[in-house]
Amino acid sequence: MLKPVARLPHWAAAQGLQVQQDSQTQLHVQRPGQDIRVETEAIDVVRFIAAARQRAWDLLMAQAFLDLVDVPTTLPALLSLLRPGGLFYCPITFDGGTVFQPEIDPELDVAI
Ligand SMILES: C[S@@+](CC[C@H](N)C(=O)[O-])C[C@H]1O[C@@H](n2cnc3c(N)ncnc32)[C@H](O)[C@@H]1O
Secondary structure: OOOHHHHHHHHHHHHOOEEEEEOEEEEEEEEEEEEEEEEEEOHHHHHHHHHHHOOEEEHHHEOOOHHHOOOHHHHHHHHHEEEEEEEEEEEOOOOOOOOOOOOHHHHHHHHH
16 A cells, blocks of 8 residues: 555546645645645654644644554643634544555564
8 A cells, every 4th residue: 555645646636636746745736715734744643743833734634643653741741733714634544454564474464
């Protein structure tokens, strides 16, 4: 399966968006009236919050994440990064199965 960063250009193109892959971590998608820049970075949330204050964010997404951090401190800090009217999408959904990829040892993976 392709990683999300790899899947997004294909999905955007299928939606009729013009897609420009600026680098491995930067994607630019456009259509009339919409100009969306996507940047991905692997970073600890505390470091992200400190660095992210340089900009006002339109959208923050964190799937299956808030249950792993201290919500009383992390959630207000994340919300404070949003521009007025910005969106925060933070679902915690789980299909009930944990999968290790790539598979290393099938028996051990099942035992875990
Ligand atoms: C349950 S996984 C969800 C991954 C992915 N969003 C998904 O839905 O498949 C939780 C993710 O949060 C990341 N994570 C945990 N603590 C973090 C922290 N302090 N800062 C940044 N990421 C963290 C983990 O590395 C992991 O990728």
